[in-house]
Amino acid sequence: MIKVRDMCLWYGSSQALHHINMEIPDKAITALIGPSGCGKSTFLKSLNRMNDLIPGVKITGEILYNDTDIFSSAIDVNNLRKEIGMVFQKPNPFPMSIYDNIAYGPRTHGIKSRAKLDDIVERSLRGAAIWDEVRDRLKKNALGLSGGQQQRLCIARALAVEPDVLLMDEPTSALDPISTSKIEELAISLKEKYTIIIVTHNMQQAVRISDKTAFFLMGEMIEFGDTEKIFSMPEDKRTEDYITGRFG
């Protein structure tokens, strides 16, 4: 379970997130929605501390992962990122073979045995529903795949280090509708084993796949609850305005 307590984030002197409080359930899909620049991606990237890489970022408050604050000195950030995997907006496979893309993470974490790697590669690719499409060309460059295949490859790559949580940052915004629906089906099947947090611009997508939805606006989390309720009976006027398309 991820618990966020009174979290604020600044880029330099401008505050991007205001006092976020949230309890993200395990083995479910949580969607983060809101207009561009509302802070939902920033929030997502805080969960595996990818914001550390941006100079001038300051964070207060707590993000508890398995009851430990991820910003505390007890946390090894590389280990945290192994447990909280990430899939990016633009498919970004490494310019290497499909096999090496998947094996990259496990190798980084010290797995050298060929048989073990073979096993992980197959399991991860199967897990991301792309094994049948690439089993005959594992040695081919991953950049030769279509955009949708590349994105599923990236999901497989994230699965290969056996994370507990998967962060997805608008994973389908660069994809066609068919590839999008494949990713959505995949996300739904993955929630049996993983906690998934997905940022999406597409409200239908949130309705289709998520169990919980959080609505962000101008750096604040306005409303958080069951997806069904958020989209049928939102409590806040601003949420209602957004989901009915009055702005955003």
Added chain:
Amino acid sequence: MKKKKQLFETIIHGVFLILGLITVGSVLLITIYLIISGIPAIREIGIIDFLFGTQWKSTDAEPSFGILPFILTSVYGTAGAVVIGVPVGFLTAVYLAKIAPPKIKTLVTGAVGLLAGIPSVVYGLVGMLVLVPGVRVLFNLPDGANLFSAIIVLAIMILPSIINVSVTALESVPKEYEDASLALGATPVETYFKVSVPAAKSGIAAAVVLGVGRAIGEAMAVIMVSGNVANMPSLFQSVRFLTTAVASEMSYSAGLQQQALFSIALVLFLFIMLINATLNFFLKRSKED
């Protein structure tokens, strides 16, 4: 009015074309001239005796014109410079492109630019006055002007080419690759060496080849620190490079000796051409990546 504009455009195009052709013309002229003036001596001496002869005695009563010592010296000297210069230059480039804080990066980049701008005669001068005596004392030799000193000077001279081209290649690696690696739990250094460097490998290879070209073509600095004697090369022996062979005898040469110097220049030219072809190959590949 419209016609006048068009005429103007045509003239400007013509001027640019002519300016561009000056370069092409110069290359052609040099190539043709070198081939024409380089071939007679090779014919007279015999290509085998010329390229593989180990004796260069151009001014003896019975002269011999074997340039193997020069070829090997140039090859060994360049290889030595690469062995020392590439690791230093490559790691500096990784540091500058990925790790260095902005202030240090500005400082080092500025120094690299200055290093590139120092005239080779100054490298030679400093080498002569500091490096050569140093090598003599350090290795307890009668004379410090030798292949080893030349290699050190060349290694430093090729650093700017290697660093600048490698930094450009490393900086153009998409950030998405590095983000993906970090998000998998790899450390920054692991990310640079396992993702960024492989993604930039064509550009880095081009940097190395550029350094090789710079080293093999250098004359002034090496003539001042290498002793300039036509020995078969060995690390602590005075040696003469292809470039310095031409430079040191041209002013008083005549007849077959002079023709042979042209032939040496031709051999050097072929080496450079080969290196350029390799460079273009890598640059093209790095664009395709």
